[in-house]
Every structure is written in structure tokens, then in C-alpha cells.
Amino acid sequence: NAGVTQTPKFRILKIGQSMTLQCTQDMNHNYMYWYRQDPGMGLKLIYYSVGAGITDKGEVPNGYNVSRSTTEDFPLRLELAAPSQTSVYFCASSYGGVDIYEQYFGPGTRLTVT
Amino acid sequence: DAKTTQPPSMDCAEGRAANLPCNHSTISGNEYVYWYRQIHSQGPQYIIHGLKNNETNEMASLIITEDRKSSTLILPHATLRDTAVYYCILKNEKLTFGTGTRLTIIP
Numbered sequence: 542n543a544g545v546t547q548t549p550k551f552r553i554l555k556i557g558q559s560m561t562l563q564c565t566q567d568m569n570h571n572y573m574y575w576y577r578q579d580p581g582m583g584l585k586l587i588y589y590s591v592g593a594g595i596t597d598k599g600e601v602p603n604g605y606n607v608s609r610s611t612t613e614d615f616p617l618r619l620e621l622a623a624p625s626q627t628s629v630y631f632c633a634s635s636y637g638g639v640d641i642y643e644q645y646f647g648p649g650t651r652l653t654v655t
Numbered sequence: 656d657a658k659t660t661q662p663p664s665m666d667c668a669e670g671r672a673a674n675l676p677c678n679h680s681t682i683s684g685n686e687y688v689y690w691y692r693q694i695h696s697q698g699p700q701y702i703i704h705g706l707k708n709n710e711t712n713e714m715a716s717l718i719i720t721e722d723r724k725s726s727t728l729i730l731p732h733a734t735l736r737d738t739a740v741y742y743c744i745l746k747n748e749k750l751t752f753g754t755g756t757r758l759t760i761i762p
Contacts, residue, residue: 545698576752583742583752584699600751631698643689644750646698 543567545647547632553653554622562617562650564632572635573615574599574644575607577628584631590615622654659743664757673730675756677743680724688719689746690728692739693755699742702728733760 548563566573571592576584576599586599590609604626606618615634619626629651633644660678667673679688689704703710703717705726710717716729730737742755 574750581754583754584750585752586750629696633698643701643704644699646700648698649696 545632545634545645547630547647547650549650550648551651553655554619556622556624556654558622559618559620560622560652562619562630562632562652564615564617564647565613566615566632566634566645567613568634568636568645569612570634570636570645571612572637572642572644573609574633574635575605575615575617576631576633577601577626578631578649579628587617587630619652624654626652627654628652658751659745659753661741661743661753661756663754664759666759666761667730667733669735669760669762670732673733673737673758673760675728675730675741675743675758676725677727678725679743679745682723682745686745688717688723688726689744689750690715690717691742691744691750691752692737693742694736694739699752702741704746733758735760735762 545566574589575587578584585601588607590596596607629649631649632647635642635644687706690702691699693699703715705717719726738760740755740757744750
């Protein structure tokens with residue numbers, strides 16, 4: 542199993558540009574998550590999905606969109622990038638969202654908006 | 656979600672047991688205590704979790720007080736590769752990460 546994979550690893554965007562961060566998992570997990578981590582801070586949940594076709598907002602959803610058309614893929618879309626979106630983005634997945642299932646994280650995408 | 660309090664940093668000598676404390680005095684009855692760690696900007700890695708009883712796996716032990724208001728993660732024989740930020744998290748569906756404890760293992 543490759544686990545959770547994310548592309549790209551690094552990206553520099555200009556203000557106002559758009560991009561999609563890709564996330565794929567091969568563990569047949571139902572739940573998938575997107576987090577962002579600013580320097581020196583913990584992770585904050587952006588969006589999550591409990592299964593194909595179902596998504597919900599997390600703590601910091603503004604400026605982002607997601608879709609979940611398949612179990613494996615959970616792309617994160619940035620529209621009109623802003624400097625405040627400079628961060629490291631982590632995708633994660635878990636078998637379930639209830640108490641007993643741990644989350645598996647991808648290696649992250651480092652995004653800079655200038 | 657209830658919040659957790661952890662010391663911002665700790666040092667531990669290589670080969671010794673590292674004991675990382677976490678206070679969660681407002682934990683609710685159905686919230687599990689989870690521990691994750693993050694090694695130098697990598698994605699967080701699951702370590703262990705528990706509800707009421709003490710737990711042990713190949714990585715660590717988790718000691719939860721009887722009133723569930725605090726817990727301790729124990730790395731029994733710390734190595735240099737255990738240098739990381741350790742997060743104590745209460746979870747009833749979603750994980751909420753704080754700023755964790757930066758553990759440095761000293762040779």
C-alpha cells in the first residue's frame with residue numbers, strides 16, 4: 542500500500558491564482574480530511590468527507606472547496622489564492638470517523654502565495 | 656470539543672523513559688485520548704489511544720488517571736528518532752490539534 546499520497550510536494554502561487562491539491566488513498570478508507578498547518582502551530586481542519594459524495598466543513602473552510610467523487614480521491618481546490626493561505630497542507634484518511642479509528646496522514650504540500 | 660494542555664517543550668536523555676503529560680480536565684465521557692507525533696514537518700503519525708484503561712503497544716504506553724482528567728504518554732527507551740512534536744488530542748469524531756510538546760532527545 543502507498544497509503545496517502547499528495548501532489549504536488551511544493552507550489553508557489555501568485556495572488557489570485559487558483560490550484561487543486563490532489564490527495565489519494567489506497568486503503569479503502571471511508572473518511573478523508575484536509576488540514577492546514579501554519580508555522581509553529583498545530584493542524585487545523587479545513588474540510589472532511591465521510592464517504593463518496595459527502596463533504597462537510599471543518600474549522601477553517603473559507604477560501605477552499607472540496608469534492609469526493611470516489612472513495613480514493615479527495616482534491617482540495619483553492620480559488621483566488623491569498624497570502625494568508627501560505628501553509629503546509631496535509632491530507633489524511635481513516636477507516637471510520639467514530640472513536641476508535643486512527644488517521645493516516647500524507648507527506649504534505651507546501652504552498653506559498655506571493 | 657474539550658481542550659488539552661501540554662508543556663511546550665521537554666528534553667529527555669537517550670535511552671531513558673520519556674514521560675509526556677497532558678491535562679484534559681473537561682473531558683467528556685465519550686471522548687477518547689489520542690496521541691500523535693510529528694517529526695520535522697512530516698505528516699503526523701498515530702501513536703496510541705485510550706478511553707479509560709491504560710494501553711500499551713509497540714511504540715508507547717498510555718496511562719490515564721482514574722478521573723480521566725489527565726494522561727501520560729510514556730516512550731520507554733527514547734531514541735534520537737523520537738525527537739518530534741507530540742500532540743495529545745481528545746476525539747469524539749474529529750481531531751483537534753493544539754500546539755503539542757516539542758520533545759528533544761539528547762544524546
